[in-house]
Amino acid sequence: MVSLDQLKEEVKKALSSGKVKYFIGYENIGSGWQVRPAFIRQPEDVDRLVWTPACFHNLVRFLHDEKRRRAREKNPDIRPVGLVVKGCDSRSINVLLQEKYIERNDVYIIGVSCELTGVINITKLNQHLNGLKPQKVLFGSKGTFKVIVDDREIEIEAPDILADRCLECPANFPVIADVILGEEIKRNPGNRYQSISAYEKMALDERWSFWQQQFSRCLRCYACRSVCPMCYCDECVADSIAYAVTAETTADEKAQKTRWVERNPELSENIFYHLVRAIHLAGRCVDCGECERVCPVEIPLRLLNKKMEKEAKELFGYEVGFDPAQPPLIACFRDNDPQDFIR
Amino acid sequence: MMEKTILKSSFPQWIKSLQSFKVFIPKRENFGWELSSNNQILEIASDYTYPVVPPKKLIFPQEEIFFEFEQNPDNGIELKEVLPEESPQVIFGVRPCDGRAVEAMDLVFGGSFEDLYYWRRRRQTTLVGLACHQPPSENCFCLSVEGSPYSEDGLDILLTDLGDRYFVKALTEKGEKLLSEAPSLFKEITPKDREEKERVHLEAQGKIKRHLNGARELPEKIKAIFDSNFWDEESSNCLRCGICTYLCPTCHCFDINDETKSLAPLRGRRIRTWDTCQFPDFTMHSSGHNPRPDRASRLRQRLAHKFLYFILLYDRFQCVGCGRCISLCPVGIDIIEVLTRARNHGK
Ligand code: SF4
Ligand code: SF4
Ligand code: SF4
Numbered sequence: 001m002v003s004l005d006q007l008k009e010e011v012k013k014a015l016s017s018g019k020v021k022y023f024i025g026y027e028n029i030g031s032g033w034q035v036r037p038a039f040i041r042q043p044e045d046v047d048r049l050v051w052t053p054a055c056f057h058n059l060v061r062f063l064h065d066e067k068r069r070r071a072r073e074k075n076p077d078i079r080p081v082g083l084v085v086k087g088c089d090s091r092s093i094n095v096l097l098q099e100k101y102i103e104r105n106d107v108y109i110i111g112v113s114c115e116l117t118g119v120i121n122i123t124k125l126n127q128h129l130n131g132l133k134p135q136k137v138l139f140g141s142k143g144t145f146k147v148i149v150d151d152r153e154i155e156i157e158a159p160d161i162l163a164d165r166c167l168e169c170p171a172n173f174p175v176i177a178d179v180i181l182g183e184e185i186k187r188n189p190g191n192r193y194q195s196i197s198a199y200e201k202m203a204l205d206e207r208w209s210f211w212q213q214q215f216s217r218c219l220r221c222y223a224c225r226s227v228c229p230m231c232y233c234d235e236c237v238a239d240s241i242a243y244a245v246t247a248e249t250t251a252d253e254k255a256q257k258t259r260w261v262e263r264n265p266e267l268s269e270n271i272f273y274h275l276v277r278a279i280h281l282a283g284r285c286v287d288c289g290e291c292e293r294v295c296p297v298e299i300p301l302r303l304l305n306k307k308m309e310k311e312a313k314e315l316f317g318y319e320v321g322f323d324p325a326q327p328p329l330i331a332c333f334r335d336n337d338p339q340d341f342i343r
Numbered sequence: 344m345m346e347k348t349i350l351k352s353s354f355p356q357w358i359k360s361l362q363s364f365k366v367f368i369p370k371r372e373n374f375g376w377e378l379s380s381n382n383q384i385l386e387i388a389s390d391y392t393y394p395v396v397p398p399k400k401l402i403f404p405q406e407e408i409f410f411e412f413e414q415n416p417d418n419g420i421e422l423k424e425v426l427p428e429e430s431p432q433v434i435f436g437v438r439p440c441d442g443r444a445v446e447a448m449d450l451v452f453g454g455s456f457e458d459l460y461y462w463r464r465r466r467q468t469t470l471v472g473l474a475c476h477q478p479p480s481e482n483c484f485c486l487s488v489e490g491s492p493y494s495e496d497g498l499d500i501l502l503t504d505l506g507d508r509y510f511v512k513a514l515t516e517k518g519e520k521l522l523s524e525a526p527s528l529f530k531e532i533t534p535k536d537r538e539e540k541e542r543v544h545l546e547a548q549g550k551i552k553r554h555l556n557g558a559r560e561l562p563e564k565i566k567a568i569f570d571s572n573f574w575d576e577e578s579s580n581c582l583r584c585g586i587c588t589y590l591c592p593t594c595h596c597f598d599i600n601d602e603t604k605s606l607a608p609l610r611g612r613r614i615r616t617w618d619t620c621q622f623p624d625f626t627m628h629s630s631g632h633n634p635r636p637d638r639a640s641r642l643r644q645r646l647a648h649k650f651l652y653f654i655l656l657y658d659r660f661q662c663v664g665c666g667r668c669i670s671l672c673p674v675g676i677d678i679i680e681v682l683t684r685a686r687n688h689g690k
Binding site: 029030034035036037038039057061062133217219220221222223225226227239248249251262263264265266290293294296297298 | 373374375395396405406481576579580582583584585586589590598600602614616617618619622624629631671673674675676677680
């Protein structure tokens, strides 16, 4: 079991020795059981930290903010940022390393093992509790969650309320870290592509109408892009104005900027945004599930990314985020690639 | 003002009588409730909470076409004005906070310069409110921003659920017109109906759990800490997505773009779309300078618009306490908590 005291101790050590610039973990929201990303800057603040099954956020995404901050400052403090990462999150660090977006000493990693559980899906929890309001959600013993409701303790088998991605996770133990908390327990993820099997049975035109229906309600709030550890581009084709414009950009350059996607939320533009994003995530998405979690109108984005993950695996034998030295899928070719047009 | 009751069993007939209107009724979708005009639904479900996307989208749609342009053979440009269709609509199940939000938007799009497009839709819209029995969200805090679960502001009719019937209060001429479409369905009220309605309203009020104390002190306080690093700390985990503003029933900021469909001959349209102060390009100048360069200034802008500038302009809050931005924020930024800490900052 991951010990919260040990986590606090490690963070305190890293902060008081000056090894890290600041530390990002999780803290409770108000008096409730839900959590949010917490920025810990002083050793005495480590008591805010929690570690619960509601720590689903992937904190790796905050490394983009740090990189941008550094680029703006004249004499930036270049000490690493400390992060708590789960197995899936740790794979996204590997992708950032692979792409040389960050360097290994930009981040100090405290990895936590998911052991026999993982993080929960709130909708599943609510369905399971059937109207009852949880007061606390905790890890139980041996693959269960413990939920406190009306001062009673309910034990729930993990698979009943686990996030979908945890059910199919190939890395319940961090693949890269400086310190690891919790035991390395192997878990058989079963069929890693279970969640897309129904989708794969659909005919092409059925799939097309399925996605049309889904994307027609997209608001283009871009929360899916904002939360993604892989969406770090300063300039995204989806933006109607490229805000990577700087004081040095000439008027002529600005006038020549191609606008790929219009701002209107019509189906054509929504689909363009999502398909470009899906292609740009092929071989990069680590299935942390954050994009799907944050979508306010619950568009099943995981389905799209999972399908791309499977394609990368089947066509190129490519697994995402296990090896920081592996060349990125879309930036390399190998002699044994199935297509020959590139050779 | 007219007060009546209608049996729930007669409700479908009332809806059916509204032939000349496009009728929107809450529909359950897998992502939550949506205001739908699919004509199949003839009642308001008993477990209805509130729509994820607020009713503002039916008056101030995410996309509004202003005009189309086309180059003609002698190289002139022809403009074709596009106006919203003339089609009266009725929205059922508007929660009192969302009704007050429409009233707040009326102030923005009205006044000395009337927004043609907004008012064309607004004048054709009848808002049928539904008083809350239960707060639809655990983050409701309407009482703290001068609203209530039975507020009538901005609505044309307020319905109160009395079990087998609704208490119907028509508040405007538009509301009365809706009752006159099926007059035989509405009954005179009895003292008991009125008593029950009062009880339901009071009970609902007691069920609201969240409160933002001293909201009227906030304008001064926000001014006082405007340049403080308070905002940096509060916004440290903000993702700069558009959820809190796009789904806020009062946020009304927009962008105007020319969309070119063809360059030769030149053809396209000018459109207005939602925009948000939370996107970095919202304030980007063509010089490359951005006066709101970071998340701190953008979070401050969102809250200051609602709890400082709007008060200075209109003497009311631009937040109606619906709780959507709290419930939907992916990283738990909670407007009640942030403002409470702002109020206590430096104390
Ligand atoms: S989070 Fe959902 S609504 Fe927002 S842009 Fe992404 S898919 Fe669209
Ligand atoms: S696309 Fe979604 S699941 Fe994949 S890495 Fe990005 S946020 Fe995570
Ligand atoms: S600011 Fe938040 S609570 Fe207030 S009206 Fe907007 S969405 Fe609702």
